[in-house]
Amino acid sequence: MNEKQFVCIVCPSGCRLTVWEENGEVKVEGNGCKRGLAHGIGEYTNPMRMLTTTVAIRGGTQPRLPVISSGEIPKEKLSECLAALYGLRFDAPVKCGDVICENICGTGADVVASRSMGRAASKEE
Amino acid sequence: MKRVSVDVAVVGAGPAGLAAALEARRSGAKRVLLIERDAELGGILQQCIHDGFGLHRFGRRMSGNQYAQAFIDEVEASGVEVRLGTMALEVTGARVIYACSKSEGMLEIEAGAVILAMGCRERTANQVLICGDRPAGVLTAGAVQRYVNMEGYLPGSRAVILGSGDIGLIMARRMTLEGIEVKAVYEVMPAPGGLTRNIVQCLDEFNIPLHLSTTVTRVNGRKRVESVAVARVDKNLKPIPGTEETVGCDLLVLAVGLIPENELSRGAGVALDPRTKGPVLDDVFMTSVPGVFACGNVAVVFDLVDYVSQSGEIAARGAVDFIAGGLCRQPQYVPVEAGENVNFVVPQRLRHGCAGARLFLRVKKPLREAVLTCESGGRMLMQKSLRHLAPPEMIAFDLAGRIGDAPVAVSIREVTRE
Numbered sequence: 334m335n336e337k338q339f340v341c342i343v344c345p346s347g348c349r350l351t352v353w354e355e356n357g358e359v360k361v362e363g364n365g366c367k368r369g370l371a372h373g374i375g376e377y378t379n380p381m382r383m384l385t386t387t388v389a390i391r392g393g394t395q396p397r398l399p400v401i402s403s404g405e406i407p408k409e410k411l412s413e414c415l416a417a418l419y420g421l422r423f424d425a426p427v428k429c430g431d432v433i434c435e436n437i438c439g440t441g442a443d444v445v446a447s448r449s450m451g452r453a454a455s456k457e458e
Numbered sequence: 459m460k461r462v463s464v465d466v467a468v469v470g471a472g473p474a475g476l477a478a479a480l481e482a483r484r485s486g487a488k489r490v491l492l493i494e495r496d497a498e499l500g501g502i503l504q505q506c507i508h509d510g511f512g513l514h515r516f517g518r519r520m521s522g523n524q525y526a527q528a529f530i531d532e533v534e535a536s537g538v539e540v541r542l543g544t545m546a547l548e549v550t551g552a553r554v555i556y557a558c559s560k561s562e563g564m565l566e567i568e569a570g571a572v573i574l575a576m577g578c579r580e581r582t583a584n585q586v587l588i589c590g591d592r593p594a595g596v597l598t599a600g601a602v603q604r605y606v607n608m609e610g611y612l613p614g615s616r617a618v619i620l621g622s623g624d625i626g627l628i629m630a631r632r633m634t635l636e637g638i639e640v641k642a643v644y645e646v647m648p649a650p651g652g653l654t655r656n657i658v659q660c661l662d663e664f665n666i667p668l669h670l671s672t673t674v675t676r677v678n679g680r681k682r683v684e685s686v687a688v689a690r691v692d693k694n695l696k697p698i699p700g701t702e703e704t705v706g707c708d709l710l711v712l713a714v715g716l717i718p719e720n721e722l723s724r725g726a727g728v729a730l731d732p733r734t735k736g737p738v739l740d741d742v743f744m745t746s747v748p749g750v751f752a753c754g755n756v757a758v759v760f761d762l763v764d765y766v767s768q769s770g771e772i773a774a775r776g777a778v779d780f781i782a783g784g785l786c787r788q789p790q791y792v793p794v795e796a797g798e799n800v801n802f803v804v805p806q807r808l809r810h811g812c813a814g815a816r817l818f819l820r821v822k823k824p825l826r827e828a829v830l831t832c833e834s835g836g837r838m839l840m841q842k843s844l845r846h847l848a849p850p851e852m853i854a855f856d857l858a859g860r861i862g863d864a865p866v867a868v869s870i871r872e873v874t875r876e
Binding site: 339340342344345346347383385386387389394395396397399400401415429447448449 | 497498500504507508509519520521523524526527530531607608609610635653654655657658659662845846848851
């Protein structure tokens with residue numbers, strides 16, 4: 334019944350998980366520990382990922398500002414979140430932790446600057 | 459030429475140099491100078507926008523930028539003197555650094571102790587013997603990372619990656635998310651070079667194939683890469699005739715290993731270890747030249763930044779001890795020997811009578827269950843059970859207790875169960 338295979342990444346053992354649904358219950362086979370069980374169920378029902386990317390910034394020491402989500406967001410929403418971020422423009426200066434986009438695409442996670450960036454000095458040459 | 463005199467001079471402001479400069483201040487050094495050739499602090503972490511850093515030190519998953527920023531904020535508040543845009547040209551065995559910068563010209567820095575933290579370099583196409591044309595579009599993974607993550611350029615549209623080290627895997631995911639089609643990753647060895655979790659998260663997740671025991675043999679294209687030839691290799695890593703295939707691409711990304719950058723160290727007369735390609739170090743990470751210390755990837759290529767920072771702190775405490783006269787100028791050493799299943803151990807030697815050390819090692823092959831032992835002169839100094847060991851994952855541990863005058867042998871014995 335819609336069986337899926339995953340390699341567990343909770344620890345370096347790399348257990349091969351088989352996950353399937355049976356009578357409304359998610360079953361995991363191949364896990365070596367409880368954390369692997371939870372990982373298998375999570376990957377099967379609602380896989381979550383951290384979002385890290387860069388956004389355009391004007392007047393900064395670099396043209397791109399790296400950003401990170403404040404928590405994991407559903408994997409299937411990643412592309413939508415990236416598209417939303419790429420439409421935004423920011424101006425330096427920015428402090429590490431500044432919120433770039435609140436509750437991105439309704440995921441409940443904020444996207445924050447992952448470094449501080451000052452203004453570029455006016456042209457040196 | 460401008461002359462300055464400092465207690466501790468640190469060369470390079472990546473994670474190792476930042477940690478070393480901070481710890482030198484914390485340990486009581488008055489004048490700590492941190493010199494960096496880039497325009498900003500952070501070193502390679504500036505381009506590591508992905509998360510997974512800092513689990514050991516901060517107990518949470520941070521991006522490389524966040525990890526660097528935590529140290530940068532501290533350095534800026536610490537009284538460490540920072541000189542950006544300053545390139546160290548020469549370090550002498552007498553702890554004098556010659557450097558230059560646009561704003562100040564030549565600089566002569568006289569230091570009580572020098573900490574080398576220049577990091578490592580990527581191996582290039584010339585070091586992996588690929589034949590064929592020399593078109594544009596052959597880049598190292600780190601260069602692609604800098605273009606994409608910092609400068610906002612996409613250096614190609616269809617990529618082939620050679621080498622399955624962690625940087626190559628991370629860039630496979632990153633390029634895919636930015637719209638570059640990653641055709642495949644080729645690895646000459648029979649096992650992947652990177653961590654399993656990166657294979658899963660960066661390749662499997664995006665259906666990027668990984669071809670083991672396969673390598674790129676030829677680059678085709680006059681001005682720009684048009685295709686590469688790949689072939690399977692035999693046990694001796696030689697391409698097998700008749701297995702060659704052509705893969706169309708306009709970007710060949712090389713993730714074929716890192717080498718400690720020791721040009722300055724050699725100039726200072728520092729003895730190097732052929733296995734780590736970094737300086738021979740002692741328990742306080744001092745090199746063979748008194749008062750010259752090394753830490754981070756210039757000492758040995760680490761895999762976790764947390765360990766890089768630790769090595770910087772060890773070297774800094776050693777450097778402060780050295781200028782205070784607490785370290786013997788000509789210490790007596792005992793070697794640390796890499797025994798069964800151990801590829802290398804850093805530090806390579808310990809001072810007689812030192813009160814233990816933090817050791818870093820890599821195993822030669824994957825081991826499911828094993829026991830790590832440190833013995834000296836028939837005495838068992840420590841014993842520790844370990845699971846799931848693999849060459850890409852460095853093992854760090856503390857060796858406690860006074861070190862005598864017999865060599866210390868570090869071995870890892872495999873435990874086999876019925």
